[in-house]
Amino acid sequence: MPDTADLLARRARLLGPAYRLFYDEPFHPVRGEGVWLFDAAGTPWLDAYNNVVPLGHARPEVVQAIARQAAVLNTHTRYLHDGILDYAERLLATMPAALGHATFTCTGSEANDLAMRIATAHTGGTGLIVTRFAYHGVTAAIACASPSLGQFVRIGEHVRLVDAPAGGDAEAGRRFADGVRAAIADLQAHGLQPAALLVDTVFSSDGIFTGPAGLLGEAVDAIRAAGGVFIADEVQPGFGRTGEAFWGFARHGVVPDIVTLGKPMGNGHPVAGLAVRPEVMQAFGKACRYFNTFGGNPVSMAAAAAVLDVIQQHDLQRNALHVGAYLRERLAALGQRHALVGEVRGAGLFIGVELVTDRATRAPATAQAAQVVNGLRQRQVLLSATGPQAHVLKIRPPLVFTREHADLLVERLDSVLAGLAA
Incomplete structure (x- = not known):
């Protein structure tokens, strides 16, 4: 497999400057299955962002x-x-x-x-x-x-x-x-x-x-x-x-x-x-x-x-309702341990986690949101940020997301937030 530097150089040469990539360290998946994307080494990455595939990747x-x-x-x-x-x-x-x-x-x-x-x-x-x-x-x-x-x-x-x-x-x-x-x-x-x-x-x-x-x-x-x-x-x-x-x-x-x-x-x-x-x-x-x-x-x-x-x-709308409510509840609980979490909002499996530097003024934590997104990428969880100040974590996984997947996402977000606090 070509290394990242080679791919970036080819991309710049062939596609020009208009295209943009996610993450400080670009991600290179080679295969997808369900809620997972896999890199060339076979490492699974939890896809908590990609609503282009509501049924999961490579749905048979x-x-x-x-x-x-x-x-x-x-x-x-x-x-x-x-x-x-x-x-x-x-x-x-x-x-x-x-x-x-x-x-x-x-x-x-x-x-x-x-x-x-x-x-x-x-x-x-x-x-x-x-x-x-x-x-x-x-x-x-x-x-x-x-x-x-x-x-x-x-x-x-x-x-x-x-x-x-x-x-x-x-x-x-x-x-x-x-x-x-x-x-x-x-x-x-x-x-x-x-x-x-x-x-x-x-x-x-x-x-x-x-x-x-x-x-x-x-x-x-x-x-x-x-x-x-x-x-x-x-x-x-x-x-x-x-x-x-x-x-x-x-x-x-x-x-x-x-x-x-x-x-x-x-x-x-x-x-x-x-x-x-x-x-x-x-x-x-x-x-x-x-x-x-x-x-x-x-x-x-x-x-x-x-x-x-x-x-x-497969009643995926109902799954979105129940798993989404469970995930929002677990995300809101993070606010009890991390002052950076200002508000959790959303419906079903479309969720925003607003990060703030001050809960009273709700000052946007833009820099920290970027650190969280990239910190999760380093822990094999993929999501992004949204909003005018790019300080709202955008979570919209495939509709086949389960509670176990939600738990994994929350545990790794907890770890990233703890690292920022430290």
Whole structure:
């Protein structure tokens, strides 16, 4: 096997400067199985971050479904094929009945890009409201509404930023709605018609804010009153991850106008898409011809169907609910021993651990969070940090995570935190 220095040199030469790697010491997995990644020496690493594979790495049912379909037929959506229809029926059955159409892409970025095209055609507006540190994708139309990309992107003149609903108290929803109303007023003051409010329904890039349940309702009412639509970005929280519901928006008692999907949809296979109210899709459908060479192809649909099979047959949503609650309880207990742990929040197996240097002021422990992430990497546990100050540990393991895996994660986090204190 080539050594790390050789790989880094080749990467820089062949891929250029835009790509980024995790960790101070880059990680080189060569194989995956379940919740584990393995390096060349066969050392197992606990994957507590990768929601691209909700069923775990190399899930046999998905691998076999891809191979079977690839051995028979793989074309595009301009020929008839029952696979895309079968999957669309099953996908839409997991959502409110008002969401009657499905459209497929390859990535979540494409799905959010398409959602905005649909919203613009339906409303006649262009104004877009997102949270202050959101991430929604990498296309030109969506990167300009992804402020978490930081210095690498310029926020669009038609985009307004609002604070995520932090705090978790009963007034969080009202504060968020007030921000949305102010953004609507500012768009209108500049002659821009609001087209959409687009939010990741667990606010993962903003620092993971999941409560209280129902907090989105007032903001959704506000954007609709202004003639816009609500787009629920489920690329990260969807497919049962929050435990309490199959989709993050369902925890808040709202029915979106458009739902965008991505990362976990194919368990690593690049498949994504959206669900939309038929009346919202009508104007776009009349004016535009949508075609995506690879979106919705038979192999992608086979992979996506296998993912739904496993989630439903093995009740992984329930597993996320129970293991997630257990993990949050154990993580919160660390706060009794380590002053660095400020708050543990989340839903199901989407968890944030906020690290602070002062619990009274909640001053972000950004440097320490980086040390924790890299310290865990040295102890064969993989996760990351999120939020504007990168001080919230982001934990979103495969949905097949067990209590034993949770115990291992907590024990090694405890060790890293103790080392920092020493």
